[in-house]
Amino acid sequence: MTRFTLISLVSAVSVFAIAGCAKPAAEKTVPPEADVSETASVEGDVTRELPANAFEIKGSDGVVLIAEPLGQFEEPWAMTFLPDGNLLVNEKEGRIKLVTADGDVLGQIAGVPESEVAGQGGFADLALHPDFENNKKVYISYIEAEGDLYGSVVESGTLNLTSSGGELTDIERIWTQSPKIDTGRHFSQRLLFDKDGYLFITSGDRGGQTPAQDMNGNLGKLIRLNDDGSLPDDNPFAGQGGIKEQFWSIGHRNPLGIAMDADGQIWENEMGPRGGDELNRIVKGENYGWPVVSDGRNYSMLDIPDHDTRDDFKTPAISWVPSISPGSLIIYTGDVFADWKGNALMGGLSGQAIVRVSLDGEKGTEEARYSWDERVREIEQGPDGAIYVLEDGFEGRLLRITPKG
Numbered sequence: 001m002t003r004f005t006l007i008s009l010v011s012a013v014s015v016f017a018i019a020g021c022a023k024p025a026a027e028k029t030v031p032p033e034a035d036v037s038e039t040a041s042v043e044g045d046v047t048r049e050l051p052a053n054a055f056e057i058k059g060s061d062g063v064v065l066i067a068e069p070l071g072q073f074e075e076p077w078a079m080t081f082l083p084d085g086n087l088l089v090n091e092k093e094g095r096i097k098l099v100t101a102d103g104d105v106l107g108q109i110a111g112v113p114e115s116e117v118a119g120q121g122g123f124a125d126l127a128l129h130p131d132f133e134n135n136k137k138v139y140i141s142y143i144e145a146e147g148d149l150y151g152s153v154v155e156s157g158t159l160n161l162t163s164s165g166g167e168l169t170d171i172e173r174i175w176t177q178s179p180k181i182d183t184g185r186h187f188s189q190r191l192l193f194d195k196d197g198y199l200f201i202t203s204g205d206r207g208g209q210t211p212a213q214d215m216n217g218n219l220g221k222l223i224r225l226n227d228d229g230s231l232p233d234d235n236p237f238a239g240q241g242g243i244k245e246q247f248w249s250i251g252h253r254n255p256l257g258i259a260m261d262a263d264g265q266i267w268e269n270e271m272g273p274r275g276g277d278e279l280n281r282i283v284k285g286e287n288y289g290w291p292v293v294s295d296g297r298n299y300s301m302l303d304i305p306d307h308d309t310r311d312d313f314k315t316p317a318i319s320w321v322p323s324i325s326p327g328s329l330i331i332y333t334g335d336v337f338a339d340w341k342g343n344a345l346m347g348g349l350s351g352q353a354i355v356r357v358s359l360d361g362e363k364g365t366e367e368a369r370y371s372w373d374e375r376v377r378e379i380e381q382g383p384d385g386a387i388y389v390l391e392d393g394f395e396g397r398l399l400r401i402t403p404k405g
C-alpha cells in the first residue's frame with residue numbers, strides 16, 4: 001500500500017547522483033503510468049533516470065534509500081551475479097532464470113535437477129566455483145525425498161550459458177544432508193566458497209534441535225568440503241572417522257546466511273527459536289551451543305539458558321530478541337555506500353528489513369534497519385556496488401537499492 005504512495009513522491013523529487021544507470025523496470029512490475037520516467041538534473045550535469053515505480057526507504061538511522069523494482073519472481077530464493085554482470089535467480093520450485101542487472105529475464109537454465117518442495121525446502125542456493133570463468137562449474141542445493149523423508153543435497157554441474165538462458169550438464173553429487181527427516185523445516189542449505197577455494201554448506205537442525213549436537217549426523221553444522229566433495233585434511237575433526245570429518249563448526253539451528261569478509265573471515269547468521277537470532281563469527285571447530293544455549297526461548301515458551309551462562313560454547317557476535325529472522329547475509333565491500341564498508345547486511349524475513357550491523361572483529365552492533373514492510377529473502381551486492389534484494393513469496397520483487405543522495 002505505502003509502496004504506491006511513495007512512488008509519486010519519488011518521481012517528483014528524483015534527485016540522484018549516480019551516472020549511467022537505470023533503464024525503466026520490467027513492464028510487469030510497473031504501474032500503468034510507469035513508462036514515463038522522470039529525469040532530473042543533479043548539481044549540474046549528472047542525470048539519472050528513475051523508473052516511476054521507484055520508492056523511498058527511510059532507515060532508522062535517517063538515511064533515505066531509493067529502491068527500484070526491476071522484476072518479479074515466483075518464490076525466489078537466491079541470486080548470484082555472473083562475471084558478465086548478469087545474474088541468476090533461483091525460484092524455489094526448481095527454476096534458474098538468467099536475468100540482466102536491470103531485471104530483464106533473458107531465459108531459463110535447462111537441465112536443472114528436479115527438486116522436492118517441502119515446507120521451507122525446495123530448490124535453493126547456487127554458488128559459482130572460484131574458477132567459474134574457466135571451468136563454468138556451479139554448485140546448487142535442493143531437496144530430495146526418500147518416501148516421506150526429506151533432506152538437502154548439493155551438486156555441481158557445468159553451466160553453459162547462452163544469450164537466452166543456458167543448460168546445466170555433468171551434474172555430480174557433492175554432499176547429502178543426513179539423516180533425512182519427515183518435516184519440511186530448517187534445511188538451511190546456503191553455499192559459499194571461501195578465499196582458499198573450500199566449499200561451505202550451511203546445514204540446519206531440521207527442526208529436531210538435538211541433531212545440532214549429534215556428531216553422527218550432519219544436521220545443525222557448518223560443512224567444509226573440497227570443491228569435488230572430498231574431505232579437506234585440515235578440517236577440525238579430520239582423521240577421526242565418520243561423518244564428523246565434514247564439520248567445520250557445530251551447534252547451529254537454521255543458518256540461512258553465510259558470507260566472507262575482506263579478511264577472509266566467515267560469518268554466519270541463523271534463526272533462533274522465539275527470539276535469539278544470531279550473527280556468528282565462525283571459528284574452526286567451535287560449538288555454537290544450539291540447543292543447549294540460546295538467547296531466545298522455545299515456542300512452548302520454555303526458556304533456554306542464555307549464551308552468557310556457558311563459556312564452553314561460542315557466544316554470538318550479536319543476537320536479537322525479538323526475532324528478525326535473518327534469511328541471507330552479505331558483508332558489504334562496495335563504494336556506493338562508502339560508510340557501510342565491512343558492515344554485515346542481513347535480509348530479515350519476519351523482520352521485514354535489511355538489518356545493518358557493524359563488525360569490530362569479534363562483536364557486532366546493530367546500526368540501522370531499512371524496512372519497506374516486505375519480507376527479505378535474499379541480499380547481494382551488485383558489481384556496481386548497489387544492493388540487490390529479492391523479496392520473499394509468490395510475487396517477490398527484485399529491487400536495486402542505492403542511496404538517495
Ligand SMILES: [Ca+2]
Nearest residue numbers: 078079080380
Ligand atoms: Ca546469493
